[in-house]
Amino acid sequence: MTDAPEAMEARDMTQPDDASTRAALIERRLEEFERAILSLARGHFDDVPEMTGEDEMLDAIASGIAMLGEELRATTVSKDYLDDLLDAMLDILIVLAPDGTVLQANRAAREVLGFEETDLIGRQVGALFVGEVPSISPHRLAGLRDAGPTSDVQATMTTNDGGQIPVLLSLSNMAEQSTSELSTRIVLVARDITERSRAQREIERANRDLENLVHVLEHRTQQLDIIGELGEVLQSCHTTGEAFEVLGSFLPKLFSAKRGAVCLTTPSGNVLEAHTTWHGFPDDARERVFSPDQCWALRRGRAHFANTSERGAAVRCRHVDADFEGSYVCIPMLAQSEAMGVLHIRTADASEAFGDAEMRVAHTVTEHIALALSNITLRESLRSQSIRDPLTGLFNRRYMEETMERELHRATRAGGTLGMIMLDIDHFKSFNDTFGHEAGDAVLREVAGVLSDQTRGEDIACRIGGEEFAVILPDASLEDTFKRADDLRAKVSGLKLQYRRESLATVTMSAGVAAAPEHGKDFDALLRAADSALYRAKAEGRDRVVAAPIL
Amino acid sequence: MSLETRAGKQYTIEHDPAGYLHLRFSSGAVITMADMAEIVDAMAEMSGDRQWPLMVHMEELKSVDREARDYAARRAVVSAVAIVTRSPVGRAIGNFYMLVSNPKVSTKMFVSEEDAAAWLDGDGS
Numbered sequence: 001m002t003d004a005p006e007a008m009e010a011r012d013m014t015q016p017d018d019a020s021t022r023a024a025l026i027e028r029r030l031e032e033f034e035r036a037i038l039s040l041a042r043g044h045f046d047d048v049p050e051m052t053g054e055d056e057m058l059d060a061i062a063s064g065i066a067m068l069g070e071e072l073r074a075t076t077v078s079k080d081y082l083d084d085l086l087d088a089m090l091d092i093l094i095v096l097a098p099d100g101t102v103l104q105a106n107r108a109a110r111e112v113l114g115f116e117e118t119d120l121i122g123r124q125v126g127a128l129f130v131g132e133v134p135s136i137s138p139h140r141l142a143g144l145r146d147a148g149p150t151s152d153v154q155a156t157m158t159t160n161d162g163g164q165i166p167v168l169l170s171l172s173n174m175a176e177q178s179t180s181e182l183s184t185r186i187v188l189v190a191r192d193i194t195e196r197s198r199a200q201r202e203i204e205r206a207n208r209d210l211e212n213l214v215h216v217l218e219h220r221t222q223q224l225d226i227i228g229e230l231g232e233v234l235q236s237c238h239t240t241g242e243a244f245e246v247l248g249s250f251l252p253k254l255f256s257a258k259r260g261a262v263c264l265t266t267p268s269g270n271v272l273e274a275h276t277t278w279h280g281f282p283d284d285a286r287e288r289v290f291s292p293d294q295c296w297a298l299r300r301g302r303a304h305f306a307n308t309s310e311r312g313a314a315v316r317c318r319h320v321d322a323d324f325e326g327s328y329v330c331i332p333m334l335a336q337s338e339a340m341g342v343l344h345i346r347t348a349d350a351s352e353a354f355g356d357a358e359m360r361v362a363h364t365v366t367e368h369i370a371l372a373l374s375n376i377t378l379r380e381s382l383r384s385q386s387i388r389d390p391l392t393g394l395f396n397r398r399y400m401e402e403t404m405e406r407e408l409h410r411a412t413r414a415g416g417t418l419g420m421i422m423l424d425i426d427h428f429k430s431f432n433d434t435f436g437h438e439a440g441d442a443v444l445r446e447v448a449g450v451l452s453d454q455t456r457g458e459d460i461a462c463r464i465g466g467e468e469f470a471v472i473l474p475d476a477s478l479e480d481t482f483k484r485a486d487d488l489r490a491k492v493s494g495l496k497l498q499y500r501r502e503s504l505a506t507v508t509m510s511a512g513v514a515a516a517p518e519h520g521k522d523f524d525a526l527l528r529a530a531d532s533a534l535y536r537a538k539a540e541g542r543d544r545v546v547a548a549p550i551l
Numbered sequence: 552m553s554l555e556t557r558a559g560k561q562y563t564i565e566h567d568p569a570g571y572l573h574l575r576f577s578s579g580a581v582i583t584m585a586d587m588a589e590i591v592d593a594m595a596e597m598s599g600d601r602q603w604p605l606m607v608h609m610e611e612l613k614s615v616d617r618e619a620r621d622y623a624a625r626r627a628v629v630s631a632v633a634i635v636t637r638s639p640v641g642r643a644i645g646n647f648y649m650l651v652s653n654p655k656v657s658t659k660m661f662v663s664e665e666d667a668a669a670w671l672d673g674d675g676s
Contacts, residue, residue, distance in 0.1 A: 051640065056639045059639065067617070
């Protein structure tokens with residue numbers, strides 16, 4: 001069997017008539033072939049010899065050269081295509097030798113890094129990065145084939161002009177399945193993530209801003225809840241004392257990082273006094289009691305903010321200690337255009353400076369406090385008017401009746417006692433006639449003063465009409481009541497009375513005492529018994545105390 | 552005698568009762584990619600479900616372009632290819648085809664049909 005091309009038998013060629021003609025033909029064709037081969041070497045793939053039919057062997061050579069030309073053209077086209085493809089990539093692509101030497105770089109690598117191709121080729125890849133990048137160390141590059149491709153490695157590349165570009169790296173072997181020299185080469189692809197990094201930072205910043213905003217809103221919502229609750233509780237307070245207790249509980253929650261005080265103007269209007277303070281407000285009396293003139297907020301009728309740590313800061317209120325360094329705000333509490341007091345908040349911590357939101361909260365809270373205190377004061381005033389005698393300030397008969405009922409029930413339930421003293425100024429009518437009604441009123445006020453001063457907090461001193469008074473003594477026995485009545489009588493008779501710098505005559509009092517349960521367990525019985533005793537005291541000569549007889 | 556024949560302008564394909572196909576080219580045939588696609592399709596049609604061995608007669612062939620050679624080398628519609636040629640041009644084309652195009656199926660070149668047939672009888676091995 002003949003199976004090798006080398007063993008093939010050549011066919012008969014067209015024979016020229018003579019050897020010289022054939023030699024000339026061969027020479028001419030060989031020159032053509034030489035030109036064609038040189039053209040192919042220069043990349044001119046169309047310049048190929050044609051088959052002429054003059055000689056089969058020469059035609060075979062021409063055919064071979066033509067096919068070689070086609071192959072070269074295809075290879076060149078493929079290479080150009082590949083180069084174009086690599087240059088069209090936006091990512092940096094660098095081909096490395098196993099030792100990290102740059103063998104090839106695409107257009108993006110040259111343009112982004114700012115190097116000419118000749119500057120990049122032959123350079124160590126590590127020199128193109130800032131700092132050490134473990135993934136491109138010689139050791140890791142040598143082991144890449146076994147370890148497999150590496151991707152998504154963040155690194156920073158350095159440009160020819162010293163700039164820095166954050167990139168995302170991937171590394172792989174060029175032809176992992178091949179055993180040729182190409183398989184040892186490494187492809188490094190680096191994606192410029194400058195924009196991505198910037199966008200990432202922007203997103204992170206936006207997220208932080210959003211989180212802060214959410215935190216602020218949550219805090220604000222929490223504060224609004226507290227303010228709402230504070231308003232409700234304040235409206236339920238009956239006395240200013242209760243209101244100050246409530247404020248002492250709520251204000252530290254609202255202004256947790258700051259100290260403060262609620263200062264209320266006294267009825268005289270000349271002094272402000274701190275009633276509620278929080279978080280260690282100074283005990284210094286000058287800070288707790290001061291005149292309206294010492295506060296710029298009250299003088300100007302508007303909030304006054306000052307940062308005493310800053311040069312050229314707003315003027316400091318004189319009620320704020322001269323040594324205090326920090327910022328504070330005084331907000332006047334206005335009701336019906338009248339300044340009831342001032343809310344003072346301060347901080348010595350520069351990081352806790354007053355923000356707009358906190359100032360709004362402070363203003364809102366001040367309005368709540370002013371409104372609530374105004375209402376409470378008004379209610380207290382109305383109640384006082386309804387239960388107090390306007391001339392002496394003692395409780396009136398109506399209040400005495402209400403209180404007696406309550407105190408008697410309590411004494412009965414507890415098995416205790418209750419004393420009652422009925423008092424009457426002796427010869428008051430003739431005193432009035434002698435010195436006039438105004439002097440008489442002055443005497444009534446003096447006697448009332450004795451009753452107020454000489455009674456305990458739980459005792460109730462009343463003016464029940466004209467020159468007649470009563471004192472209710474919870475938990476007092478008949479004996480104690482008698483003794484207290486005699487003490488009062490003695491004090492009154494010892495009064496040195498003056499009216500318009502003129503000495504008045506001495507006044508005396510008569511008193512009748514009774515006690516529950518000895519003289520009854522209801523108001524009428526006790527009143528009748530004490531009144532009868534008073535009548536007897538008058539009848540027996542006045543300026544004395546008589547106890548009701550025990551039946 | 553062939554069992555079945557397909558013919559184009561530049562080629563003829565015949566079924567040989569011995570169990571293989573003959574591909575013959577017309578005199579001075581210049582085969583392009585389109586021609587080769589037509590030839591391969593015709594052979595696939597004639598082969599049906601099985602792959603037949605192929606004997607290619609290259610005596611009259613003038614040239615086969617690169618795309619056509621690569622296309623023929625990539626398609627495997629026959630089980631083996633025996634190229635028969637005595638002409639220097641056919642030999643040049645055959646050698647180029649085997650060495651450069653690197654055909655998928657077993658391919659060998661012969662100067663006689665007998666030797667080629669014997670090789671194909673052994674399924675090209």
